[in-house]
Amino acid sequence: MPEGEGEVKKRRRRRGKGNEGIEIDKTEGLDKGGGWVVFVPGVIPGETITGRIYRNHLRYSDADLLSINLPSPDRVTPKCKIEGCGGCQYQHWDIGGQRKWKMNHVKELMIRIGGMEEGKVEEVVRECIGTEEVYGYRSKLTPHYDRPRKTEEGTWDVGPIGFQMRNLRRLIDVPQCVIGTPAVNRKLEEVRKDVKEKVVKGELSKMNKGATILLREDSNGDVETDHNKYISENVVSELGGEIKFEFKAGNFFQNNPFMIGRMVDYVLSKAKGLDGGEWRAEYMIDTYCGSGLFAVSGGGLFKEVYGIEVNERAIEEAERNAAINEKTNVKFKMGEAENIFNDEEVKGLDRSKTTVVMDPPRKGSSPSFLRQLLQYRPERIVYMSCGPDTQARDTKVLREGGYEVRDIQPMDLFPQTRHIECCAVFDRV
């Protein structure tokens, strides 16, 4: 259970000084009656464990897991043997259990933050979808190392090359990462060796802080470490066909290649209206479009597609991707997402045949964007998010602004981790 997500009630049974040996009974879940909430990493709902509280906050405590007294039937042996790495949180949990939890977490957020009724949530939230590639799926890893230090013997040493430790602002050495693709792991081995050799020779002695290594796999199997080199990803989806995306290795692009096609299909089918009803969209506006994943993939389905993105380099890539895939009806604009609603061509579109797709960063959308989106009033909004809490917050605004939630689809883009991708579909009431 990741920090901040495992809501548990503790039975106060103090043994000795401090809070050692407090028994935490997960079966009772969140106590809403004034009981105390304790966050314990590595626990599965339903388990009874013994933990040790190491920090008290105003409304909750953090505890370390000491022993599992009654394990869950969903408990499995983690594939990764590195103790304490903060990269994954759920490896001890069977994938079915992880996905069920992710679905339930989305439901809970939509009720608590989104203000939705329980019955409606049960009706619209789907089971979390994912692929069989639950290990070896990440095509991008960014391990770090601290500034090399001189040892007492006068030689240079680099310390761990890896990721942040769970609950600690320290690095842990990660020679191989089980969620990274095999190609990324081969490159990791090579790059680690290279860094260590340079450190020993004193070549990195002038560094005044640590560094982050980029490992980004191209769809041809090569792994790039230079942020500014172009790489490509072939995205295959039923509705979008086969689209080649080119982007700089250091720029944002979805990094679970096994899931991208399914994600694109879901977004396009909802954006177009291919989900059971009679209604069909003719125009799509892709806000927070990055290098054009949804806009370019949707080029063949809509009369006109518009994309907007604040990052200048991403917009250059989006334009390049529309051109190399010959999508002449897809136009991009650089700027804050809400500026799209001032565009003369966009203002002229028939709103009853328009879908706005939005895929903001984890912090969610801005009040200004939501206000202008509600004024624009497209027939449908398709909201992809990697922050289901901020998505639930924005859902409340959209519902209050005259939109009804039609469908919510959690997606497991990041198996073994707590991260949830989630797409919500809204219709104008």
Ligand SMILES: C[S@@+](CC[C@H](N)C(=O)[O-])C[C@H]1O[C@@H](n2cnc3c(N)ncnc32)[C@H](O)[C@@H]1O
């Ligand atoms: C989660 S990414 C999605 C990108 C794209 N939809 C994809 O799947 O590849 C969010 C994007 O929003 C962009 N962004 C962040 N704030 C923005 C803003 N205020 N206006 C427009 N774009 C923004 C980021 O640069 C990033 O490319």
